Amino acid sequence: MDESTSGPGRLTPAGFHRAPGVSDWRVTGTGPQAVFTATSLSHAAELVRPVALAADRCGVLPDIDVRPEGVVVRIPIRDPEGIPEGAAAFAAAVSEAAAELRLIAAPSRVQSIGIYVAQHSGADARPFFRAALGYEDLGDTDAVDPLRCGPPLAFNPISGDVPARGRTHFDVFVPADQARARVDAALAAGGRLADDSHAPAWWSLASPDNHGVDIASWTDTSD
Known part of the structure; x- marks a missing residue:
């Protein structure tokens, strides 16, 4: 088995971090997560549609928490086998969309x-x-x-x-x-x-x- 995987179609945290474009993300006890700060609630909400489109494209089921201070995007680990394989591509797409919207990644606020x-x-x-x-x-x-x-x-x-x-x-x-x-x-x-x-x-x-x-x-x- 590839060391980046923990099972069929799954990634380990280290394997997730080795993927390109995921530097905004960290893996917590509930799965990969990113926090992007915003200037207003409407600014934060602009990320919802890109997240939904990326989720459909990558086959993941994320959680989105939109607040006036920013938006939190999580990729829940829904079974004990590990992180979904599509999570890395999803995370990279979300980070790219956030950057285009001038939402600022804040990895230190992840928990x-x-x-x-x-x-x-x-x-x-x-x-x-x-x-x-x-x-x-x-x-x-x-x-x-x-x-x-x-x-x-x-x-x-x-x-x-x-x-x-x-x-x-x-x-x-x-x-x-x-x-x-x-x-x-x-x-x-x-x-x-x-x-x-x-x-x-x-x-x-x-x-x-x-x-x-x-x-x-x-x-x-x-x-």
């Missing part, structure tokens, strides 16, 4: 946030959260907003933990070239470094009152 629910090994909290949030199952351990507006949830057991004690922390996926700065900013704001043994893939931080946040960049570099 996605996930919530990691750690539970006792004998518990299964996923049905409760799925029902309470109106989410759907994804794979064996996750749950997602069917419209992908809310953060994805991951459920993983802790062996030997105390029963009836819930633990939850945030996963913040950022571009690999922004991760260290994000960690430093969180530490300067009163956070504590709990574990850096997996850096630069991710850093585990704790807030002043010991809430957990992982700053993760591995999704932007894995091959």
